[in-house]
């Protein structure tokens with residue numbers, strides 16, 4: 001089984017290639033504004049390093065949100081185009097799920113991405129990475145309220161003011177890919193970002 | 208000579224489009240997903256919504272275009288992509304798809320400037336004859352460009368403020384016409400007569416344009432009549448506005464052709480669809496023995512066929528990009 005993993009939902013490019021349960025090449029690098037320029041060239045380097053070509057892939061796993069709208073679209077468009085061209089499926093996954101899977105804590109897990117003005121993209125997972133509270137765009141206060149009776153650890157790379165135990169997010173790409181081993185994925189045309197948030201224009205228009 | 212097939216991708220604003228063009232002049236197939244209906248709800252293009260639509264549609268239009276052309280990407284010679292100018296979030300989607308296709312199929316990647324695309328839309332009708340003057344009139348541009356050869360652009364002048372299409376849309380909006388108002392204003396003006404007096408914009412020695420004064424004059428006139436409780440005759444106002452705007456464009460264009468002693472004129476961009484402008488340019492060119500080329504309506508607004516056509520000539524000139532190619536929201540014609 002040969003799987004390409006892509007996550008561009010933050011300022012970072014997290015990507016890797018897994019061949020038969022081994023992570024054979026990977027990158028974790030901050031790009032910010034240069035992501036659209038650098039993402040594809042870096043992914044090509046991963047193929048070269050892994051000594052395989054895209055045609056050898058069986059599946060792509062891509063993070064479809066939440067996070068930076070533009071960032072997500074970059075990763076998804078690359079994934080969709082590769083998968084469409086090679087006639088393979090994509091397993092779209094939540095970046096929050098990827099954060100939960102990567103953590104080794106034995107408590108409940110609360111992955112958080114700053115969505116500004118007191119809001120976060122967040123969710124709660126149990127220690128086996130089952131969802132307890134769905135991914136949502138929610139006020140941080142409200143999410144903390146909902147979880148106050150749980151033994152919980154926050155996973156985040158953002159500067160959020162929280163007085164519970166925190167760990168930073170460092171994706172365990174092999175673990176994430178293995179978690180979705182049995183997923184068949186879906187047709188690439190059907191893969192789209194999950195923004196969890198309407199555009200301002202839609203909100204104003206009440207659409 | 209071997210035939211050259213260019214697959215073009217365009218996503219700079221609110222159309223996701225893919226096209227295959229043979230030898231720069233023959234459109235084999237185009238597939239375009241237009242978002243006009245969606246943005247109509249907001250009175251203009253909402254960039255974030257446009258980007259969201261592009262990512263939904265990009266692989267669909269590519270597949271549909273290939274199906275229509277009955278071709279595989281393997282049969283294509285190179286991939287042409289609009290790198291700018293335009294809405295950055297929109298441009299990025301087409302760019303990632305184009306770069307990825309170029310990599311997977313090992314096809315050269317050819318960067319195309321959006322306005323070069325509009326100009327080369329004319330190649331889909333007949334090959335460009337040099338030297339020529341290109342009049343670019345669109346939602347974002349109003350420019351007179353001199354070309355002595357392929358991809359040799361010399362800007363003679365342009366708008367100092369609003370683009371002509373922008374001006375049409377704003378005036379139309381004040382008159383209560385839904386977005387995009389340009390074509391609706393055009394239609395409405397046919398029922399009216401140019402009875403309102405409006406200022407003639409920038410009637411000087413340059414090749415520049417200015418439309419903000421004209422726009423303000425229409426808005427003020429509309430407002431003043433309303434204050435007086437008078438019913439404005441919208442059709443007459445539309446006709447008056449069109450007459451002044453079109454006269455200004457045609458006279459500057461005529462001046463450029465005369466001064467440089469050029470007898471080929473090509474028109475490009477969405478406002479080339481305007482019926483009064485077409486008429487006035489046709490008359491001016493007939494009177495002055497100038498060869499005029501205006502693309503048919505479907506090539507005037509944003510489409511990938513024009514990008515593939517421009518891409519062919521750029522390809523022939525050896526223009527190539529590597530996988531680091533990035534989208535640019537603003538960039539000079541090149």
Ligand SMILES: Nc1ncnc2c1ncn2[C@@H]1O[C@H](COP(=O)(O)OP(=O)(O)O)[C@@H](O)[C@H]1O
Pocket residue numbers: 220344345346347348371372373375376387388389390391393476477478480481482507508509
């Ligand atoms: N018949 C017409 N009369 C006047 N303006 C028109 C007409 N048809 C289209 N337009 C205008 O053309 C513009 C769109 O052209 P386009 O080339 O897509 O612009 P851009 O790519 O610069 O945004 C809009 O401003 C629209 O109102």
Ligand SMILES: [Mg+2]
Pocket residue numbers: 321325345346476477508509
């Ligand atoms: Mg355009």
